[in-house]
Amino acid sequence: MNVHSVDDEGFRRRAGALLRSAANDLKRNTAASAEELGVTEEQIQEYFSGRHEIPGSVHSKAAAVWPLNERDLLPVRNDCPEGVIVLDVAASKSSSRVFQREDIDYYEYRDTAMSRLASFRPEWIRMLSVVDDDDPNNPNVHWNKGHLLYQFTYFVGPVNYYYRWNGESHVLRMETGDSIWGLPFSPHTFTARNDSEPAYILALTYGGELMGDAQHELAALGPSTARKFAWDENPWTTQIRLLRSHIDAAMLSVAEVAQRSKVTQDRITELVEGAAIPSYSEIESLAAALRVSVRDLLPVSPDSPGGISLVRAVDSRRWLYPSAQQADYSVRQLAGNKLHPYTRALEIQPLRDSDAAAISTHQHQYLYNVGETPMTMRWEYLGKRYEARLAPGDSAYVMPFIPTSFTVDSAPAAQASAARLLALRIAGRIGVEARVALGSMHPGSLERLLNEDRQWY
Template structure:
């Protein structure tokens, strides 16, 4: 199917799904949207493209947003989307800070399917110390996106948290993961050696629908909904309190349902003390939720960042010692984002047949580090494809697409950076899809009919 036809079909499916949600049959939909008789079925089936005017009209007369009717673009129909080094070079632009050239940016592989914004960045500012207050350092104001950074060469990394500035001298193989809106900067410690970073920014679940919803709800509501992770003892309390609010449960009622004393129920709901394992079970039962719903994530970030130096990074072979295809090295990450994983892959296998496919549920970004080319092969839609990637080439890989790396020539040990992130398909969504009635999955991804017949 042509990409354009596929887009039209998915737009039609969204229109049908919206009409179903609002309990409109074709005739009602046509009347309310001012469409000619018999045309709604054509729009919904994708044989007639949904127009901007139709979306505008639907958003006017129905309680929905234009965005609800807009499908995503599929710019990766082959399963993998490659950006060649020379395309990256062609996208290069120098950005000035304080009126002087500060960074050279180059785009690397991106896709509309995933919220990655991966940039190769060269530091143009050279410093001679590790002083975070060096006036040569130009700080940004921080940005919404989370940032995973991989360092190549003598790069100084600066970050500021709660008004305190830090500088960490980095070298090739070091990496860092950072929280949104923390000001940061990078400089080079050498006028001759290349000093670059791969700055892989991504929004995760903060972007998209959540951001739009909160932008409408406003500041005060967003602040009220925010759950701080500071103060470990308070962690489960926030969720217990939320579920009590949701179910209009009083402390007395919680005590009654759990069999705990009123004082203990009060303590747990207040977050002054964390519940013990048995109490968690009792609370989950009483509130009609799963234990996991009461638990807060943990974070290893100190002052907004999690640093991983190459010298103490864990490394192991995959899939096993007997026939190792890759040496894996774990790069920076944080438990706050359990579905983000960063790896450096040293390719050990000489041919695809001696290598092993890697598959994950995440969106994948890869960048060829070092000086050696690599053969990338993958399977998608019943087709097997093989491409040689040169140093500086990068690619986006769709979830669940098995990719295999092998030396492009015997003995040439390529090195690849892999950053894997989950998109909007959170565990909640995966469980929800997994519990649909028979036939539900096909209809969820492309509803094409009335909900009754």
């Protein structure tokens, strides 16, 4: 397993800031915090400042006497001091594990690049079970039970993909460059159609909005409450539920909504009962009446009938970037879903041997060289420039907003068309609301959000 060194000093400092923030939130000063946590004032100052590591016993005590959780006091570890982590193919190979299912060798797993900063759990997986048909009941097909993580899968070679949705089993014959995006907990499995050519996948699993805080909160609230939060994927019913939940939350009568929005009572009743779909101008009026943004009344519309979305290499979209005139990269769109607007899977072909445009995105990024030739990756972080070689089978993790560029050794040539980079970009925890909130705080307070360094008064 590739475990990268973490920034221990930064971890201590952030842990101290979290403890200080918690004490601030609970209106405890240094003396009160020390007394309630059973330590001296000198000790609590050492913890707050990050000069001393906070013992686990202090976190346990805080969770016992204060209304918070141990995990609220534990910061994230930063294992990416240069902005990018590269894992070469040799290190990936050395992590190889072969797993059996029902007594036959089924998969060979290899780790690829990952970081504690993002929820990617990407694996290179070779199919060891070979089938000679497309029957989901073939004795060489052994299913998993599904998993919490979302899965984006990129296929190389003659791989059969099997998935089950609502009790029905399906088989898809995949070819190199095909891709699939799948919903959590859908059972699935993979086999090879022959053993004479490479048959493997890049299984790029990642945690979405359900993993982490949402999962912990739902688990503590219990299944009957969790069920009340669950909305199906029908955009129309989602919109009705959105409208109703905002009206309920504000404790508004139909008459009050009508008076505020100038939409008639009869029409509002029709809308909340699902007898009609609101027009855009009605949504604007209702949003103003409810004092929410228009986007808060617009439905989310997933597009994965049957739990997956599939993009075949042969009919996927391809374009030049940044433009046809300045063709530094050829980009191909891979599988995705409207449920995850911030997840983007792309196949990128660098076309230049120098001076390629730097690419930057707000997302966490995972890269894997799926091509046959090496490429050079250049990036800039905190004022320093870096360069790394990405050979076939090498992979990388890139932090958000890092300008990166990719070039091949000689272009335009046959080499360029053989250079292919798989990129999966995912959102972290900083969604649209968080971005707006971050920019709307009192000027100059951003550093205090990240590292509270003072008592509030």
